[in-house]
Amino acid sequence: MKKKKKLLLINPLNPYKRDALFDTSTISPPLGLGLIAGLTPDEWDIEILDENFGEFQYTPADFVGITALTSAANRAYQISEIYRSKGIKTVLGGIHVSMRPDEAVQYADSVVVGEAEAVWAKVLTDFKEDKLKKRYYGDQLPLENAVWPRRDLFNPGYAYSNIQTTRGCPMNCDFCSVHTFNGNHYRARPIGDVLDELETITSEHLFFVDDNIIGYNKASAERALQLFKGMIARGIKKDWYCQASLNIADQDEVLKYAAESGCKMILIGIESEKVEQLQETNKKMNLKIGVEHYEEAFKKIHSHGISVLGALVFGLDSDTIQDLENRANYAIQSGIDAMQATIITPLPGTRLFERLEKENRLLFTNFPEDWKHYHFLEVIHQPKLMSPEELMETMHACWSMMWNEKTLYKKMLKTLKATKSAKAATWAFTSNMERHNTAFGNKKSPLDINNMLNGLPLNR
Numbered sequence: 151m152k153k154k155k156k157l158l159l160i161n162p163l164n165p166y167k168r169d170a171l172f173d174t175s176t177i178s179p180p181l182g183l184g185l186i187a188g189l190t191p192d193e194w195d196i197e198i199l200d201e202n203f204g205e206f207q208y209t210p211a212d213f214v215g216i217t218a219l220t221s222a223a224n225r226a227y228q229i230s231e232i233y234r235s236k237g238i239k240t241v242l243g244g245i246h247v248s249m250r251p252d253e254a255v256q257y258a259d260s261v262v263v264g265e266a267e268a269v270w271a272k273v274l275t276d277f278k279e280d281k282l283k284k285r286y287y288g289d290q291l292p293l294e295n296a297v298w299p300r301r302d303l304f305n306p307g308y309a310y311s312n313i314q315t316t317r318g319c320p321m322n323c324d325f326c327s328v329h330t331f332n333g334n335h336y337r338a339r340p341i342g343d344v345l346d347e348l349e350t351i352t353s354e355h356l357f358f359v360d361d362n363i364i365g366y367n368k369a370s371a372e373r374a375l376q377l378f379k380g381m382i383a384r385g386i387k388k389d390w391y392c393q394a395s396l397n398i399a400d401q402d403e404v405l406k407y408a409a410e411s412g413c414k415m416i417l418i419g420i421e422s423e424k425v426e427q428l429q430e431t432n433k434k435m436n437l438k439i440g441v442e443h444y445e446e447a448f449k450k451i452h453s454h455g456i457s458v459l460g461a462l463v464f465g466l467d468s469d470t471i472q473d474l475e476n477r478a479n480y481a482i483q484s485g486i487d488a489m490q491a492t493i494i495t496p497l498p499g500t501r502l503f504e505r506l507e508k509e510n511r512l513l514f515t516n517f518p519e520d521w522k523h524y525h526f527l528e529v530i531h532q533p534k535l536m537s538p539e540e541l542m543e544t545m546h547a548c549w550s551m552m553w554n555e556k557t558l559y560k561k562m563l564k565t566l567k568a569t570k571s572a573k574a575a576t577w578a579f580t581s582n583m584e585r586h587n588t589a590f591g592n593k594k595s596p597l598d599i600n601n602m603l604n605g606l607p608l609n610r
C-alpha cells in the first residue's frame with residue numbers, strides 16, 4: 151500500500167502569552183485548522199500540532215500549514231522558516247496573513263488570503279504537482295455545504311468545544327476586521343446541518359464562535375430561535391455561551407429558548423457606557439439602543455437565567471484618565487456579570503490601524519517581531535489625552551479594581567440573585583477569574599493582586 155503523505159497543521163502561540171498570560175481554560179480549539187483538516191482528502195495523514203499545549207517540537211511532515219492570529223504571527227513565521235530550512239514547503243493562512251499577505255509571503259512558500267474553503271483543494275493539488283503558487287485568494291462561499299471540522303484531531307485538553315454556524319457582519323466597527331475577513335454579508339449554515347454536527351460533539355461545554363448568533367434582522371433572529379428549538383427537540387444537552395449584539399435583549403422568545411437549550415452566558419460588545427466613545431468606535435447597534443437602556447437589557451437577559459459577559463474597551467482617543475476609571479466603576483456597578491476589559495488594539499485590516507499608522511501613533515512597528523505586543527493587554531499606541539505610561543498605569547489600577555477577590559465574589563452573588571441560576575453565576579465568575587489570571591499572571595490568586603501589579607512590567 152502506498153504510504154500516505156503527512157500534512158502537519160500548526161497552531162502557534164505568542165511566546166509572550168506563554169510566559170505571562172496563558173490559561174488553557176480560556177480558549178477553545180483551533181477551528182480553522184480543524185476545517186482545513188476536514189477539507190483534506192483521505193490520501194493524507196493529518197496531525198494538528200497545538201502550541202497551546204506545549205512548545206513546538208519539530209515533527210516530520212511532507213507539507214505544513216500554519217494559521218496565526220496577529221499576536222502569534224511572528225511565531226508562525228519562525229516555525230515556517232524551520233520547516234523551509236529543511237526543504238519542507240509551508241503554507242500560511244488565517245486572519246492575520248489575509249490582512250498582511252505581503253509580509254507573510256516572505257516567510258512561507260505560499261499564503262492563502264481569505265477563507266480557505268474555496269482554494270484548499272487547489273493548494274493540495276498544486277503541492278502534489280510541485281506547482282505551488284505564492285498566493286491563493288479564497289472567496290467567501292455560501293455556507294450551505296460547509297465542511298465539518300475534524301474534531302478528532304484537536305487536543306483533548308480543551309475545556310470546551312466550539313462550533314461556527316454563521317459568518318460575516320454588516321456592521322463596521324472601527325477596531326474590527328471581521329467584516330474585512332468574513333465579509334459584510336451575514337451567511338448562515340442550514341439549521342439541520344448545524345444540529346447534525348452538534349450531535350457529534352461530545353463535550354458538555356460549548357462556545358458558538360459566531361460573531362453574532364442572532365444576526366441583524368428578523369430572519370436571522372428567527373433562525374437562531376429555530377436552532378435553539380432544534381437543540382431542545384433533538385435532546386442536545388450542552389451548557390453553552392455565545393456572542394450576540396445587545397438587541398438580543400429585545401428577543402424574549404429567542405432568550406427563552408436559548409436558556410432552555412443550555413445558554414449560560416452571552417458575550418456582548420458593550421465597549422463603553424458613554425455615547426462619545428460609541429460614536430468613536432462606530433458601534434451603531436449600541437448607539438441605537440442607547441446607553442440609558444443598557445441596564446434594562448441586562449435585566450431582561452438575567453430574567454432568563456443567563457449572565458452577561460460585557461466586553462469593554464479602554465484607551466480610546468476620547469478617553470480621559472477619569473473616563474477609564476469611570477468605565478471600570480461602571481463595569482463593577484452595572485448588571486454586567488463577567489467583565490472583559492481590554493486596551494484598544496489596532497489590528498491590521500481595521501480602520502483603526504490605518505488611522506494610527508497614518509498619524510504615526512503606533513508605538514510598536516518593528517514588524518513582524520512587534521506583533522507579539524498586539525494582544526489587547528498592552529498599550530501599543532500613543533493615546534490622545536494621556537501618555538502611554540499613564541494609560542498602562544491606569545489600566546493596572548482598573549484591572550485591580552475590577553478583578554480583586556472581593557469584587558468578584560460580590561459580582562457572583564449579584565449574578566446569582568439576578569439570574570437565579572447557579573450555573574450562570576459560576577460561568578460568569580469563572581470568566582472573571584480567567585480574565586484576572588490572564589491579566590495578572592497565570593493561576594495566581596487574586597489575593598496576591600497588589601504584589602503581582604508591582605511585578606508587572608510597564609510597557610513603554
Ligand code: SF4
Binds near residue numbers: 321322326327
Ligand atoms: S465588533 Fe462585532 S458588530 Fe462590530 S464589526 Fe466586528 S463583528 Fe461586527
